[in-house]
Amino acid sequence: MTDPDNLTIDVNGTTTAYGSDAANAGDNGLGHPTVLSIHGVKRLYLLNRASGHIDNDQLVLHKLHHDGDEPLLGLPQLGYVSPLASGGYPALEPTATATSGLIAPDAILGAIRMGRDKTAAVYVSKVLNADKSFPASQICPKTPAFALTNLVNGKPRKTNDDVISIRVATTSDGVNFTDAGVATGLNDPTTVSLNGIRWLGSGSLLRIADGRYGLFFGAGSCLDNDSDGFHFIGYAETINPVRQPSDLLSWHVVRGFDNPIISTDTVVDPAGPRAYPLNAPLVSVAGADLLSAEEVAPFPRPNTIGGTTYTTNFFSGRVYDPQAVYTNERTVTIVFAGYNTPQPSNNLGDYRSIGRFQLHVPAGYFAPPEFDRDE
Structure with a gap:
């Protein structure tokens, strides 16, 4: 305790x-x-x-x-x-x-049964400190002065050298896995663009009615310099219906950094000016379960900085790990995690909170769960 x-x-x-x-x-x-x-x-x-x-x-x-x-x-x-x-x-x-056979596994995003004897798992593979051999142009610098972590903590966050890939592996017993390759179209481990997806973290899969799959994920960029991927929650879909493991290797992002489902606080590069994200999130709120000064005492709760109010939501600093649940033919419920500040280790009064929201989709877009399947 x-x-x-x-x-x-x-x-x-x-x-x-x-x-x-x-x-x-x-x-x-x-x-x-x-x-x-x-x-x-x-x-x-x-x-x-x-x-x-x-x-x-x-x-x-x-x-x-x-x-x-x-x-x-x-x-x-x-x-x-x-x-x-x-x-x-x-x-x-x-x-x-x-387990055996997984490559630097960090988190399982979901699994899909392929016939009677094979299951394909989609997972996050994270290799620590692996970009140190990359060209300098492909390595994140320290976070810029307008980044939320700089504003809240008063100092930049140093380079993060971890490399993320999304991999697919198959198993017949849930213990021993065989690699099936690296997925494309989700993240770029070499991008230094502040609105790129360099790191993709935990998330979940939902089956689309036409046989493709949708992926809800947390992600981040050099604006955070953290490989856990917590700047925003996005969404991607497979290019083709999924009939074999290789169909899980090709994706396209529908909701990315600049049109997120939900995001941490917006920051603005004054040189543009340019907002990050560029567009308002699909779920755009303020004051959601804000922690009071009394609740976090004796630790401070940063709020108004340079005339702009930040950290007004419990997920203002971090938003990640979306778990998508099919609710009905028009509704998907997302359960997710968040922190009020970007680096909670610097403020132990800021603890992880769990929230939820619902997305309304065209009727029948996602397929209902098949409870007789092992997935």
Whole structure:
């Protein structure tokens, strides 16, 4: 547990500073959970975020209980033998297993059954510090003076050298995977354009009625310098109906940086002037679940900076991980995560919040779930 001000974490009477020591799970832990059902077996897939393991190890696996009402029954209380280095962190607890064959896996975006014996998974592959060999023109500089992270924190964010690709892999058992290639049309790991998609993060798939698939995703650019991809939530579709794994390799973006579904606060480059995003998001609101000064005390809540009001929504600084749910033939519900500020580690009074919104689409555009399929 943590103290009321989120300054320390206490485990069985042992107290350590929270969010300041990469040797403890309070700063890392397991993340990006995804559940897949393959041949009637449901498994929980997790990213091991511990230092030295994140985006290097295979995904952590736990088999879920067959009881549909209590699928988490029997899972270990902790993902590690202890959340503290003094207790054995980052050793995983003994029932954890792992996938094989995935390439630098960071998060599973979704999976589609291909016939009786094969399932294709779409996932985020992240190679840490991999762009250092790129030409200088393909590496992000530090964030510009008008970036939100500069305005809120008073300093730029340094270059991020991680390289993201979206990959497809197939499996027949949910454990062992075979690579099927890198998807195109979603992101460009070499772009330094502030309105480009350099990093694409967690998201989810929905089946379109004509057989194609739609992808809701979080993404970002050199305006953030963070490979987690949290500047906006966008949407893309496969070029062709999906009948085989290779059909998941070609995409086009429908809602990108400059016409997002939902976005962090708009910032303006005074040299243009040029707004980022260029157009208002599809979901454009202000004052959504704004944290009060009392709620974040003793930490400050940045708001008006240089005469412009920022951080008015719980997702003003970060918006990401859209989970799309088919609701009815005209409605898709999106559950997503957000932070009030772009770098919550600099303000521990700013905690992750979960929100939702609904999108109205033409009747029958998305296909209803097929509950007899293992996807």
